[in-house]
Amino acid sequence: MFLLVDCNNFFASCERVFNPALQNKPIVVLSNNDGCVIARSNEAKKIVKMGDPYFKIKDILQENEVIIFSSNYSLYGDMSRRVMLTLATFVKDLEVYSIDEAFLDLEGFDKHYDLTDYARKIIRITTKNTGIPVSGGIAATKTLAKVANKYAKRYKGYKGICLLDTDTKIQKALKLFEIGDVWGIGYKYDKKLQRYGIKTAWDFINKPESWIRTQMGVVGVRTWKELQGIRCFNLELPHSKKSICTSRSFPIEITDFEILYEAIANFAASCGRKLREQKTCAGTVTVFIHSNFFRDDLSPFYQTRSLQLPVASNASSELIIAAKTILKGIYQKGYAFKKAGVIVSELIKEDEVQGNLFYRIDREREQRLYKVLDMLNRKIAPDALKLAVQGNGKKWALSRKYLSRRYTTSWDDLIEIK
DNA sequence: TCTGGGGTCCTAGGACCC
DNA sequence: TCTGGGGTCCTAGGACCC
Numbered sequence: 001m002f003l004l005v006d007c008n009n010f011f012a013s014c015e016r017v018f019n020p021a022l023q024n025k026p027i028v029v030l031s032n033n034d035g036c037v038i039a040r041s042n043e044a045k046k047i048v049k050m051g052d053p054y055f056k057i058k059d060i061l062q063e064n065e066v067i068i069f070s071s072n073y074s075l076y077g078d079m080s081r082r083v084m085l086t087l088a089t090f091v092k093d094l095e096v097y098s099i100d101e102a103f104l105d106l107e108g109f110d111k112h113y114d115l116t117d118y119a120r121k122i123i124r125i126t127t128k129n130t131g132i133p134v135s136g137g138i139a140a141t142k143t144l145a146k147v148a149n150k151y152a153k154r155y156k157g158y159k160g161i162c163l164l165d166t167d168t169k170i171q172k173a174l175k176l177f178e179i180g181d182v183w184g185i186g187y188k189y190d191k192k193l194q195r196y197g198i199k200t201a202w203d204f205i206n207k208p209e210s211w212i213r214t215q216m217g218v219v220g221v222r223t224w225k226e227l228q229g230i231r232c233f234n235l236e237l238p239h240s241k242k243s244i245c246t247s248r249s250f251p252i253e254i255t256d257f258e259i260l261y262e263a264i265a266n267f268a269a270s271c272g273r274k275l276r277e278q279k280t281c282a283g284t285v286t287v288f289i290h291s292n293f294f295r296d297d298l299s300p301f302y303q304t305r306s307l308q309l310p311v312a313s314n315a316s317s318e319l320i321i322a323a324k325t326i327l328k329g330i331y332q333k334g335y336a337f338k339k340a341g342v343i344v345s346e347l348i349k350e351d352e353v354q355g356n357l358f359y360r361i362d363r364e365r366e367q368r369l370y371k372v373l374d375m376l377n378r379k380i381a382p383d384a385l386k387l388a389v390q391g392n393g394k395k396w397a398l399s400r401k402y403l404s405r406r407y408t409t410s411w412d413d414l415i416e417i418k
Numbered sequence: 419t420c421t422g423g424g425g426t427c428c429t430a431g432g433a434c435c436c
Numbered sequence: 437t438c439t440g441g442g443g444t445c446c447t448a449g450g451a452c453c454c
Contacts, residue, residue, distance in 0.1 A: 097435090098435075098436045099436070100436080101436080183434095183435080184433095184434070184435085186433065186434050186435080187433095187434090188432085188433065188434090189433080189434085216433090217433090219433075219434075
């Protein structure tokens, strides 16, 4: 059996841990640039929708005295790490599936424990250790564990844990489960299935496999099987990423090449840092820039281009040079850019990089340099030490008006007790 | 008039997840 | 005025090989 543990309203809960006055109050967390709603406390769920643009719902938030936060990923990332560390003490194998979710392998546990009791113990101790409320779903497949988890959250009676272990229970659960809420069924397939009269997960599994295959390909068939208890997804072990992206929307529209370049240089440097963190090098650098797609007075403008590096690299300086070459090729005067990003791909392990007879660079020296740079930035502050081309970021800085403190990762932000 | 059969690799786009 | 960011996998079609 799998146990899926999911943090309740994760970002909102993180904000509450260090500010208990927020208990039982409606909270929303906004995306970068304070753009739109990306997390809500239960109280706020009744008031605004996920993804609502902030500027459109400002008044509603105010009327309802909703407390607003800009996203604080230093805090959420660290709280996530704490949750995962606690969960890891209970099982041999777990897969950290996202910032707020993990699949735990309960194989064999049923011989010694009552699964529901054991899972309740897990979530009780996790909440005690971290301050984050969590809930869990247990079932034979990941997709069913996801279903179970939704029930655990939906009904208080489950006391945080829902177990789907018998055909009767599963059938009952699927009959009441909307098809669009199934893991693997997104917006498009939801609409499509609804058109064919498929409203619940139960309707879905009663379609023939061939029909699912034609309409939704092998991906759909996997979901169809998983809902019937046939395992298609196993616990995945940690692996390094296959591509890494750093991108931002700008609070203003940028027309100037130099400002855009400064932003791109920072994105490339950030990709470099992430590459070094997972000990990989990138073979290809891609840059994209685009206009404000929300403006209907202008036709959308989008440019992207890739460049193969002569030797795969994770040195920020080399990535920046490549990114600048690309940017020069795709930048066009007279256009206003609202969003840009750098993607690095064709990632290979740091120590398996293929050399190049015609392009020599002192890799050892470079590696020592970035080792020091990363170490200092970890110790002092992100980007305490950076390349001069990265500038000061003032011209394109994100707006984060409602940022809380980095309670757990910055000495300056520690709570003082009076 | 009629035009084989079997394969690989790459890319763009589309679907999904959080 | 103001609309997030970061990923994965699959598929179809085109180009190529013999």
